[in-house]
Amino acid sequence: MDRNERIGENTVNREDLIVKICGSAGDGSISATEILNRAVASMGYHIMNFDSFPAEIRGFGKSCGHTRISKNPVRTPGDKADCLVALDDGHSISELKNLKSNGIIIYDSLPPSYRDEDTAVAGYIEPGMIGYGVPLRELSTEATRSAKSRNLVSLGVIATLFNFDPDAFVRAISKRFSGKKESVRTAVLEAFRLGQIFTSEKISKRDAIDFERKAYPREGEYIIISGNESAAQGCLDAGIRLYAGYPITPATKIMEILAKKLPIQEGVVVQTEDEISAVGHVLGAGFSGTRSATATSGPGLCLMSECINLGVMAEIPMVIIDCQRGGPSTGLPTKTEQSDLRIALYGASGDSPRPVIAPTTVAECHSLAMAAFEISDAYQTPVILLLDFFLSNRIEDIVPDPEGSARWGRFPDSIAKPGESPYKRYRITPSGVSPRSMPGTPELLFTATGLEHTENGRPNYDAANHKTMTDKRYAKLDALRNAWSLPEPIGDAGELDVGVISWGSSAGSAIEAMEILRERGFRVGGWIPRLLMPLHEDALEAFAARCRCLVVTEMNHSGQFADVIERVVHRPILRIAKVYSEPMPSDDIVRIVLGELS
């Protein structure tokens, strides 16, 4: 059951289209997807682009761009595609299974040599699908004297076929090739034009997708970026001066971006010998009063847990970004999963409270990264920001939040003033937050330690002191909970048939599922906290009390967030916890919830 059949509506009317551009590496499928994104975004459409690529480095592997274009904000990359552009045969044949049963295939009608039917994509077109043969190679060669511009020819086909504003494409292509010679720019634009001409003159349109050259005005300057780029920008905007990391998929991109940009802001990037050292550097920088960060994935987070725990005990600000991937162990480096929640929340010896934040969109990766630094400084604690492969790599058109981290709350400044006498680094206060001293300041000397300690930082194993200091560390979570903006429920008010709780990257699927259930006549609401530790338990209980059926959705097997919720609400919940490896399909949520309600 695909989305159109399910909703009983045609894609045309919804202005919601999923395009896949598939080929071998080097065929330009990714760059064509980027141009497509830019072109349609400039018309005011929203996009979500989530490419698939294999974990292994292979010379001419499959390269497939997947982008969803919609009039409305895009919550998920969607399931099956409406249109597949086949820039090659072999890899594209394997993508046909991801095409809707009434989907469109744009393929090369004049392959370089005579092909058997079973090696040409055209031979695999199922009844019900719509095939448009275009001499991609021939037109490309005519325009640029090379077959390499087949991707641009295909963009000409898409623009004309679906009736997008061609000028937007021309601008996007020109921008893409702005660094190139004039003759190159002219040639690639010619490739696009030949695709247009061929489509309007030779193709008799058999599908019903028509965007009617519409354009929608936008508010604010939008940018097209990935979750990792957004989080990296958040680090830069928070003013970090040090980034330490060890390459690991899918977090490496954050380090690569900062390696380029941080030195311009007088910052330093250190590629350490392992994740232990990376987080050690971040801890050291936090101790010395400098904002710094590291990003990793599950295997790295395991290694970092001892230094994070020291950060909790010694009350050192530090930000750790965990771009989750399939696990356990080395797991599935290029597949998405939300299964590091438990280690993020609790992964340490002893009672080790630490805030955990999970953005749900690319835009939030920016504002919540900034907020992570704010609360890390304000409450003198390690903070873990949870992304995952899907959120790290998906590309969206976003308008950066002008409020930045302020959207999520305003957090106090806890820096000590010289002259405090006697200075107590770990002074007991109602909020648990003590005056922080920056090394180098005269008269505010202290020694931090991973041992239990007194208010003045001296090791102490007295039971009463241990209780006091444990309470102090947990009190900071309460202070943070109070300062953080309350997570407002979404959807219908009042009594609900279905209440959906979700977190992180899969929240989009939950919201999409909610929309579908509402269209089916159910009263549906959602509760999607970004601050997962500490949780706003009162708000959660109030929401849960309104729901007949309470659902928790997440991309892991054991229901890691559902466990957290269950402990608060003390009632049966419907757990939709699965390892999909791909973004969570909203259909699946709908199907399971409907099964429960019937």
Added chain:
Amino acid sequence: MNQANTPDQPKPIIHAGVSRFLEDVQKSGILNYRSESLPTWCPGCGYYGITHGITQALSELEIPSHELVFVSGIGCAGRYPFFMKGYGFHTIHGRTLPIASGIKMANPRLRVIAVGGDGDGFAIGGGHLPHAIRRNIDLTYVVFDNGIYGLTKGQASPTTPQGQITATTPYGNPEQPLNPTMLGLSYGTSFLATGYAGLPHELLPIFKAAFSHRGFSLVIITTPCVTFDSVNITYDRFRHLWHPIPASHPVSDIRSAMMLAMSGEHYYGVMFSEDRPTWDDRWETIQRNARKK
């Protein structure tokens, strides 16, 4: 751990000779670098001698205590920051160098002194040493090498000789010991000095040279553990084994330094020193180039 200096403690009776010594200590300024906490090390521990050398050097170099950061890991040497005046970070086992490096990278104005034992530096933390050296980060790393795990009461360490009986090697240590000096030189440290805690007065020039060196300075001090080692590094056995590095030794020549390190003899002094761009120097260049692009 004892919390010393409670006000009710009876005043000890002090011998006249000791009293004169204390006056000398007062005058030397080394107490400016000592905290109110008295060390918890065993009486006779070599660490007292090392501490004397370090505080003397700091005093002579007139480094303000608020610019100092003492970083340590776990072990008897781990407690070091508590006994010193300055900023301190008593971290976790083996992570001394990454954390000390982070502190220095984030705030280059701070003077960072990392300390640790042979277990902290060469066993659990052994993977970090070559990389701190490669970065030539401008800090001093003092290894208190007593060839034994003292805080956990006498287990074998990476520098325990093969065959030695310890708590975890009751039939003799099956592993051969590391040569820390060779390790430091072959990793490419820009500064290496060695010393012996039983010769505390010889440590002053060593620490002065180390603290004055721009770049990573590795100082390996052999020190007796009087409680858990009665066969290997003992004051009696080591009394006559130590020689100053010959004045003729070319200190910037790595081959000569390695010859000394491999000689099987015990030398104290600066074994190797070379001027190289530090981490901060390199980053100044990188940042300048980045801004130009």
